[in-house]
Amino acid sequence: MSPPSREDLARLDAEDPLAWTRAEFEIPSAKACGGDTEGEAVYFCGNSLGLLSKNARRHMLEELDVWSTSSVTGHFSHPHNRPWKHVDAPLTPSLAKLVGAKEEEVAHSSTLTSNLHNLFTSFYRPTKNRWKIVIEKGSFPSDWYAVHSHPKLHDAVLSQQQIDEAIIPLSPRQGEDTLRTEDILKVLQENRETIAIVWLPLVQYYTGQLLDIAPLAAKSHEIGALIGLDMAHGIGNVQCRLNEWDVDFAVWCTYKYLNAGPAAIGGFYIRSGLDDGGRRLAGWWGNDSATRFQMEPTFRPTPGAKGYQHSCTPVFSSIPLLATLQLIDKAGFDAMREKGIRLTNTLESLLQSSRFYIPPGTATSPTVGFKILTPPAPWRGTQLSLFIVGSEGVMPRVFSRCIAQGLVGDxxxxxxxxxxxxxxxxxFEEVGRAVGILEKALEDEEIEGLASRVKEMDRDALGSGEA
Incomplete structure (x- = not known):
């Protein structure tokens, strides 16, 4: 199929039933993002930090006013019906629906890595026979560091050799960029007697690969292990069906596709009935909300995931999230996912039509170009990861040129x-602009490389006396 034309992109935007949602956000200017051009940036970095919604700004200003005028009484009496004592109450139903869980299985608290530590402390209970943790070798560093720290906490049970051998790292096959489901299943089968926890991303942060969780969860349970997910790049991006997949626990952040702001609050999921063996890390905010303010000495946990919360819910990193969840509820996530697939397929089609595109299996690489690491649909969200081919340092130069022309990626x-x-x-029009900016950046790199080689040849000729 031929790639879409400018007219095609304009038609797709005109026919888009979710076109109205763009007006709900504040789009940064190209210059404010480091560019040299006028107008709005082509902001394709929501997989790292989502944009500010206009309702989030309004809500934040309202909360500042409540703080200013009501101070501590805002915890209990709130002019906008968002008392800080229960600031997570309007968030929980929408979050549960978004991740495919029951409301009692979802909590809104802390940060992704802190939540990971919290849940691993409760549910990683190694024995001398079953103590290993499966994790992808290319996982986000915070996950890698955190998971590696937990076997060391069990040196009363595990030998030093077991601690050293506790991590089973998953890697793609030689010459491939993404994991194969059958290879993960094979690792689980081969280590079936020793695995305690399987820890995987829903969407891999580097390649953008969406993993097929259902068979991996079934296999994990078949061998007697628990399975947990990092959903940082999945929530708000792809369909999440934690109950349907039979996942045991999961964590996420909210500053990417949920637009809650820099370093905003995280969340977690714990499957109903999952036994922590008495290893819960208790905190005030996990105590039963009906008796929490009675300051009793005995900890009586709130049933479900909220019983694993520790401290008060941060208001200023929760309120922007509320604005996005309200918008998602209005737009409908099924409709959002359909548009996400169309946007990403359009981006892929235009990239593959570029003369700089290097198809899979190409024997020789050009002096400048790119490969697409991300799998084809349906095994991805909206992110496409491009491996830039060229001389040393080519990617930062191409990236800087893209920024200069207003394309903000990562x-x-x-x-x-x-x-x-x-x-x-x-x-869709921005998708076309993004590819055009990338192609111009690669073209400039190609021209600069050719000019550099000509100069080098001239110098060599002068040095040999052939000029």
Whole structure:
């Protein structure tokens, strides 16, 4: 199929039933993002930090006014019916629906890595026979560091050799960029007697691969292990069906596709009935809300996931999330996912039509170009990860040129640029502009490389006396 034309992109925007959601956001200017051009940035970095919604700004100003005028009484009496004591109450139903869980299985608290530590402390209970943790070798560093720290906490049960051998890292096959489900299943089968926890991303942060969780969860339970998910790049991006997949626990952040702001609050899921063996880390905010303010000495946990909360819910990082969840409820996540697939397929089609595109299996690489690391649909969200091919340091130079022309993506050294057109505020026309900016950046790199080689040849000729 031929790639879409400018007219096709304009038609897709005109026919888009969710086109109205863009006006709900504040789009940064190209210059404010480091560019040299006028107008709005082409912001394709929502997989790292989502944009500010206009309702989030309004809500935040309202909370500042409540703080200013009501102070501590805002915990109990609130002019906008959002008492701080129960600030998570309007969030829980929407979050539960978004992750495919029951409301009692979801909590809104802390940060992703802190929640990971919290749940691992409760549910990683190694024995001398079953103590290993499966995790992808290319996982986000925070997950990798955190998971590695837990076997060391059990040196009363585990030998030093067991601690050293506790992590089973998953890697793609030689010459491939993403994991195969059958290879993960094979690792689980081969280590069936020793695995305690399988820890995986729903969407892999670097490649953008969406994993097939259902068979992996079934296999984990078949061998007697628990399975947990990092959903940082999944929530608000792809369909999450935690109950249907039979996942045991999961964590997420809210500053990417949920637009809650820099370093905003996280959340977690705990399957109903999951036994922690008495290893819960208790805190005041996990105590039964009916008796919490009676300050009793005995801890009586709130039933479900909220019983694993520790401290008061932060208001200023929760309120922006409320604005996005209200918008998602209005738009409908099924409709959002449909648009996300169309946006990403359109981006892929235009990229594959570029003369700089290097198809899979290409024997020789051009002096400048790119490969797409992200799997084809349906095994992805809206992110496409591009591996930039060229001389040393080519990716940072190409990325800087993109920024200068107003395209804000995300760089992962040494060679990857991640682009993610986000459903709530990006357009099909922007997809076309993004590819055009990337192609111009690669073209400038190609020309500069040719000029550099000509100069080098001239110098060599002068040095040999052939000029």
């Amino acid at each position: 760089e992962r050294h040494p060679s990857v640029i991640r682009l993610s057109p986000v459903v709530l505020y990006n357009t």
